[in-house]
């Protein structure tokens with residue numbers, strides 16, 4: 001609800017968005033909406049359009065057709081910089097950290113959308129908004145690493161830097177492209193804990209805690225998807241196969257998404273030992289049916305949300 005009693009728009013509303021490249025339909029028209037508090041996993045075999053969909057939502061590419069609204073506003077009309085960066089932030093697969101910079105500079109790159117060019121350049125000499133980086137790194141258990149060279153940090157610490165960067169940016173929509181694909185199982189869980197915590201701890205505390213952010217991440221592991229996410233969008237060859245609350249998705253459904261490709265499971269795919277078919281009825285399900293159903297599913301009293309935004 002908004003202050004005037006109306007309903008807030010969904011954080012993301014995709015109306016028939018599609019994207020093609022010469023000779024290939026990367027994404028067939030797809031419609032869905034995502035509400036604050038949702039943690040959405042996008043699954044599907046290689047080439048199914050996952051990264052394309054994230055890039056459309058991040059404003060890095062324009063859809064060929066359809067409309068994409070972020071927080072009720074047409075993404076195509078949002079100005080790059082402050083307007084866009086307050087709405088959407090992306091954690092890329094390789095984390096996109098600059099190895100020779102100090103940790104604090106990589107974290108404060110999350111503020112670049114807010115800053116003028118001059119301010120950005122001055123910040124390389126004397127970090128601005130240092131308190132934001134300090135608060136984020138302290139919350140991630142890295143208080144003493146602010147002035148370490150990024151390349152001297154361990155893989156797990158670099159991963160936390162990428163999360164800290166999106167924390168100081170504090171966008172309403174956090175996108176992550178295969179954030180755990182190169183991590184061992186324990187680190188992968190740690191990373192997803194951090195990222196989903198940004199959603200659960202966001203927003204205002206009241207009689208009911210109401211998150212105001214949403215996470216959309218691509219990943220392959222059925223176990224991690226079902227453990228950490230509230231909703232699953234399954235893609236195959238650019239088409240939506242299903243869009244359901246995680247509670248209504250089985251490991252067999254996720255296995256099927258990959259098996260339907262006809263190539264068997266991809267290398268390194270942990271298929272959870274499920275040999276059976278899916279619960280059925282998943283292929284071609286209409287989009288957006290779960291929008292809102294899972295919003296705030298895991299919301300509960302927050303014991304201290306992220307405080308630097």
Ligand SMILES: Nc1ncnc2c1ncn2[C@@H]1O[C@H](COP(=O)(O)OP(=O)(O)OP(=O)(O)O)[C@@H](O)[C@H]1O
Nearest residue numbers: 021022024026044045046047048049050051052053
């Ligand atoms: N810039 C581009 N130019 C031409 N084709 C592209 C481009 N980007 C993606 N594609 C094609 O679009 C399709 C979808 O690609 P996309 O990267 O979205 O898949 P994905 O599901 O993220 O795959 P992966 O799991 O391998 O990352 C693929 O067939 C890919 O080759």
Ligand SMILES: [Mg+2]
Nearest residue numbers: 050051052177
């Ligand atoms: Mg991809």
